[in-house]
Amino acid sequence: MSRLAFRAAAAAVGVGLLAVYLAAALFVADLLRAVWAARPDLPVLLALLAATALASAYLSYRLGTAQILANLEGDRVPRERAPDLHRRIDSLAARMDVERPELYVTDARAPNAFAVGGGSDGGALVIDRSLFRLLAPREVEAIFAHELAHLEGNDGLAIAMADGVGRSLVGFATVAALPALLALSGLSAASAWIRGRPGDRSGPFARLHRALAGALFAGFVLATLVARSRSRKREFAADDRAAEVTGDPVALARALRRIERATDPTWSFAPFSTNKRTEEAAERWLSTHPSTDERVERLRETAEAKGPTRRIPAGPSRAAGRPGRSRR
Template structure:
């Protein structure tokens, strides 16, 4: 086959691809048009979208609890093996608005504690190394921090936010399907017509990448929002733990010890949520704020508590009375 024959064959392939993609895009457009013309009123539509997002998030949250416990390879910690620890968890839960969680042990790659679930039927997973690393008051502070997450239902709220964001991203992606198919056909068809079937630098290909970036930008935006809220809830859990235990210094010491134990021993270690970083992008994507910042806030709380105690002691002493003869 001569060069002209090859070009004609490539042109035929390009036209076939273009026709196929445009037909699929048109069918997608007809489907979306039918859905739009038969849509319920705006309030009902919003209620349906929000309801579907919340239900799917709740189901994934409930199923994810058991899946996470299985993934962590946990073992239930009976009261007979650690009566003192169980008794202290009972006391902390009684002082907080949370049901007493089930206790589990795991053997992770680094010392950590994880709260799973919510204020009702929650679970607390402790890495075995915490018992060697932390003093009793420090371990108590870490447990109070995790109970604060359960008390605030942070896991459920996070699942709902993620579920709603996934629903919105999914709807945007579906709405863009006809445009994506049409641009894909134009990009691939024009590349074959030009005799360069693997060329992805044409204007239609660039426009297609631009359209595809819209859902990705939504994913990035929702991820940043979720991570920002996650960092704020860590501060709130620190404050609650310091308030319940009355010992912010113990929590600060525990955080520092855990951070030191989690420092990667090799340069290609994965990004840790607790690792200090000078990269702004890594800080934005981190689920936890800087440990130094958390420790600084706890130190300020400890200083404030000490000043309040000093003022109370001075007030209890009363004025000095000099007897008059």
């Protein structure tokens, strides 16, 4: 094929692509205009959008909670099988504004504890069996109190709602920007083909498309960062509440250190493990939990304010590797 014939064929392809993309953009724009024309008054519209975002977030939370419990590789522990354990949970729940949760014990061989659900249904407290071998009774009780504090504050729902609402807002913005994204994609591809350089995406339309897509992605990241920031704050609040209820912040600090050491990777390929310690700011921002060092330091300050305390074990060296991200 001669160069002239190739340029003519490429131009034809470009025009065809432009027609397809612009037709799709116009179809979506017309659809959005029809929806907008049929909209209720602005206050009602905002209320409907808010209700949709909240309902979507709540449904996602409820389905996620049910899926976690359905996929849980553990056993529900009735009172007759572990009366002492149930008495300890009863005692803590009586001191807190929380419905008594169901108790599940797993055997994942990794020290971990987490709470799901909450509110009027009481939720569930999930504990790995290895915690009972790793921690002293007072430390186990401190971990229980921390997880019950999450149920007391209904933290799972609050964090899921914050995350879900943020994602819904970004979703609404993406739908509104879809005609522009389609049009810019068509213009970018068509201009590249017409210029005889089909793979070139350095033109102005391609840059505009990347800028718009980048702005939407930045909104998604911002929504995620806000939800993760709230999650870290709720961890601190649960630590404070556990220290208040048990009257023993040192026990929780020691439990966190023991769990950190037990989950700290020591095998030869530890530098490639997802559990390794990192100083990367982005990873800290995206973490759902603050570092163990931060949590232990706050608990140490709380303990010192209450008077003389037992020694809290020091954490692993910075070169050792990051503690595992257990949901404790």
